[in-house]
Amino acid sequence: MATVKLWTDVEVEAVPAVKTVFDDIRATRKSDFVNNFWRALANQPSLLERTWSSVKQVMIEPGTLDPLTKELVYIAVSTANSCSYCVHSHTAAARTKGLSDEQYAEFLAVIGMAAETNTLANSMQIPVDQEFLIG
Amino acid sequence: MATVKLWTDVEVEAVPAVKTVFDDIRATRKSDFVNNFWRALANQPSLLERTWSSVKQVMIEPGTLDPLTKELVYIAVSTANSCSYCVHSHTAAARTKGLSDEQYAEFLAVIGMAAETNTLANSMQIPVDQEFLIG
Amino acid sequence: MATVKLWTDVEVEAVPAVKTVFDDIRATRKSDFVNNFWRALANQPSLLERTWSSVKQVMIEPGTLDPLTKELVYIAVSTANSCSYCVHSHTAAARTKGLSDEQYAEFLAVIGMAAETNTLANSMQIPVDQEFLIG
Amino acid sequence: MATVKLWTDVEVEAVPAVKTVFDDIRATRKSDFVNNFWRALANQPSLLERTWSSVKQVMIEPGTLDPLTKELVYIAVSTANSCSYCVHSHTAAARTKGLSDEQYAEFLAVIGMAAETNTLANSMQIPVDQEFLIG
Amino acid sequence: MATVKLWTDVEVEAVPAVKTVFDDIRATRKSDFVNNFWRALANQPSLLERTWSSVKQVMIEPGTLDPLTKELVYIAVSTANSCSYCVHSHTAAARTKGLSDEQYAEFLAVIGMAAETNTLANSMQIPVDQEFLIG
Amino acid sequence: MATVKLWTDVEVEAVPAVKTVFDDIRATRKSDFVNNFWRALANQPSLLERTWSSVKQVMIEPGTLDPLTKELVYIAVSTANSCSYCVHSHTAAARTKGLSDEQYAEFLAVIGMAAETNTLANSMQIPVDQEFLIG
Known part of the structure; x- marks a missing residue:
């Protein structure tokens, strides 16, 4: 129902720029589960990278x-x-x-x-x- | 610039239903200052009462x-x-x-x-x- | 403070497509006062015409x-x-x-x-x- | 699909503070049907009570x-x-x-x-x- | 799931004011497909006409x-x-x-x-x- | 009227992390004028840096x-x-x-x-x- 494709793990594996972000999401959250938001953003690797980097800094790093x-x-x-x-x-x-x-x-x-x-x-x-x- | 009159303290004194709420705002907040939001709501005494009662319960009472x-x-x-x-x-x-x-x-x-x-x-x-x- | 010029009556007089709408606003409302919304839309004559025609139909015509x-x-x-x-x-x-x-x-x-x-x-x-x- | 449980009638019966509101909703509306909004609010009895009391005053009492x-x-x-x-x-x-x-x-x-x-x-x-x- | 009926082609055929707009949508877009938005608006023929006329002028006519x-x-x-x-x-x-x-x-x-x-x-x-x- | 101080150029000069961003804004835009948005963000240097970096990438870099x-x-x-x-x-x-x-x-x-x-x-x-x- 999305306006874009939701990337499967197999598809993620094939694109290094996307795989790097997914690996970091999993490592940072200590969980294998990656939710659809990131699977949708995978269609836009530079937006994916910038968004994850901001979310990590803003929501996860201690403050x-x-x-x-x-x-x-x-x-x-x-x-x-x-x-x-x-x-x-x-x-x-x-x-x-x-x-x-x-x-x-x-x-x-x-x-x-x-x-x-x-x-x-x-x-x-x-x-x-x-x-x-x-x- | 409001669409309603902002009540002065003198006007508030003249209407018991409004004065009671203003007195409670001052007592609860331990301050003489009553901001324009309440001075605008004074035009609608029952809305004033219900709104203040909710704000007090939700924002001020400990939880x-x-x-x-x-x-x-x-x-x-x-x-x-x-x-x-x-x-x-x-x-x-x-x-x-x-x-x-x-x-x-x-x-x-x-x-x-x-x-x-x-x-x-x-x-x-x-x-x-x-x-x-x-x- | 607007992002566009607000047309004065003198400017309106000079542009027939705008003047026609302003005349109709005044006649329909039976008032000489034309508020800034229409003076801003005067910069876009076709949008002015279409908007006034819709507002007149929707808000003023009896239903x-x-x-x-x-x-x-x-x-x-x-x-x-x-x-x-x-x-x-x-x-x-x-x-x-x-x-x-x-x-x-x-x-x-x-x-x-x-x-x-x-x-x-x-x-x-x-x-x-x-x-x-x-x- | 809600972020909270929707209370069934059996669950409502078991909690007096909730049951009182549901009874009043049914009596006021002269209908047995209680829609999901109230079944969701049942998780928060004091919010349920305050919201119903306001809705009743604002939407149902004659004015x-x-x-x-x-x-x-x-x-x-x-x-x-x-x-x-x-x-x-x-x-x-x-x-x-x-x-x-x-x-x-x-x-x-x-x-x-x-x-x-x-x-x-x-x-x-x-x-x-x-x-x-x-x- | 809509709050109104979505008109089928058969229903559209039966109401000339609606049929005229649907015909124009199909002719203008060079496609037989008419999406639900227009099938919902068919319940309000004058709104349907005015909306289609505006959409056509704003979105389709060259500018x-x-x-x-x-x-x-x-x-x-x-x-x-x-x-x-x-x-x-x-x-x-x-x-x-x-x-x-x-x-x-x-x-x-x-x-x-x-x-x-x-x-x-x-x-x-x-x-x-x-x-x-x-x- | 803002909820934060708007930094003057003198204040900007005194804080290297802020000055670096302001210098880049001026160099990138080829203009000395820095608008209030950045003068407000100067109160939050890391947010200032991240926001400017994103705006530059999204709005200014060719695509x-x-x-x-x-x-x-x-x-x-x-x-x-x-x-x-x-x-x-x-x-x-x-x-x-x-x-x-x-x-x-x-x-x-x-x-x-x-x-x-x-x-x-x-x-x-x-x-x-x-x-x-x-x-």
Whole structure:
């Protein structure tokens, strides 16, 4: 149903630029499973490389935000952008990173609340308070 | 520039249903400052009450997600929904809740990354992997 | 601040294809005021003509939905699309078509509610019930 | 295909906080059918309660906007937010509230028109006319 | 799964206003295949006519933008609006108009990049440079 | 009005990681003008570097899509995402790359048309034709 071919492992093996990225995905995640997102991007090797390199740097390398927080932020954006694929894959990722049912319930309450107040603020075209401006 | 009047404190004092909510906002936040969002909602007392009651329950009452995480999720949604008011007010709120420059930089990287991969997944109409489905 | 020139009445007078549309806008609305949307579209005469012809047919010619309902639906879409210009112009239009403060308060409650439940349904990726499907 | 379990009636019976809401949904709507949205929210009892209480107040209790107008506004927002579930469920609801084929055709024309002009106004970044501003 | 009936050729034959448009679609595209979008719009003859007339004028009549560029712009908008149907139909159309795999890969990189920088600019609420303003 | 400081040239000079990127922006574009987007990103040096590196690769390095087409696609996405900053900056960029008034008029017609049909397809939940599916 995709607009592009999803590469099988056999096809990946045949193209070194793609194989290198897939090998790194597997090594980094310590798992053999490579999800469809990367199998679709395999059609565009330079986009595949750049995207994986960014995802690895942003989502996987340690920083000051913990991994679960980053996943929740990711799901929030994906929900607002109606990306069904991304919501599914990152909700699954969040669960493997320890998301509890209680946290998920609170997360849903927050994104619902945010969407509601976004709509109210946008519809009433409320001007930003001076107090919120920088400098 | 709003589509509704922004209520002054004098106007708020004159309407008990509105005054009660404003008093609770001030008491709950331990601050005299009430931002324009609530001054706009004052035109719709029942919506004002229900919205404040929900925001208080979702964003302020303690739960299993820490307050800063909730603010980041809120900003993520507000950004994706292009709500300028909400981005300003909740970025300011996040800073008062301890958001560091480094965390903000990482947050921006995550929402940018999410928007990019949302777009790629939506444009290639990638089917959800069986592995991500529940049950 | 626009990306195009906003045409003055003097400029409009000089271009027959544009003048014809502006004359019809004024005659149809029984008002001399022509808002910036049309002054921006004047740069693209064929788009101006086609857009005005559609707006006139859809929003002004009588049908089975009353004019105020159509304005509310228009504002709802414009809010969700974060079109500041459209929210302002159509909220003003709704008021001239009789929108009361009480109706506006209820309208805001509905669009806020819709945005919240949209987000919840999209985030939990709830499957459509068989009962809702046609045929 | 959801990211959460959809509760069966047997599961609902076992949790009083959930059962109370489901009973009220059935009593309020005078129908035994409870759609998947609520079966998904059952995983988050406090969100379920708050959401149902708001939906009931906003969409069902009588006010100054008629029920069909509220449904049309709801579908308009849901369409703009690409919520497939919400479009399906509220289009079905609108039909039970009397939406005729002719009204639906006009509604589609309005939301299409709105989306088109939203895009034109946003792309040309048209400034809001002074005439549309409050106060 | 649609909210409306998709008209079969037999049903189309029976309604002259619909048949005329379908005949013109087939003649203009030099193909017997009429996709579901038009079969859904057949329920609303005046919307069908107006939409086909606009699509024909905008997308098919020769102008200063080449047909492939117009399709890419169309897919870009459809992706950002999460319209699965439109992404599929216009990606297919772009391929028949000569879209190569290499161009598609570059296109995906551009829309991903745009979505990422949109998010960054919206989240930091960056003010527009004077240099970009007209006049 | 931004949520972050916009770096002046003096501030840029003081931070080598930022100065290196700014120097490359100026050299690549053969212009001294550096727009606010980069002055905002300067607060996040690693995000600045990664973003510039991607923008340079995607938008500036020669490929199979011509530079003007890429700008039009960029504006299309930015409009749909309601990014005022991005619409302004890339419309200006498109003009420097040769966008004529006639092309801009056609471009606006296409994105308006796309938004309208996106909305119609999403609201009627039209199923994708088998003919559009790959494989």
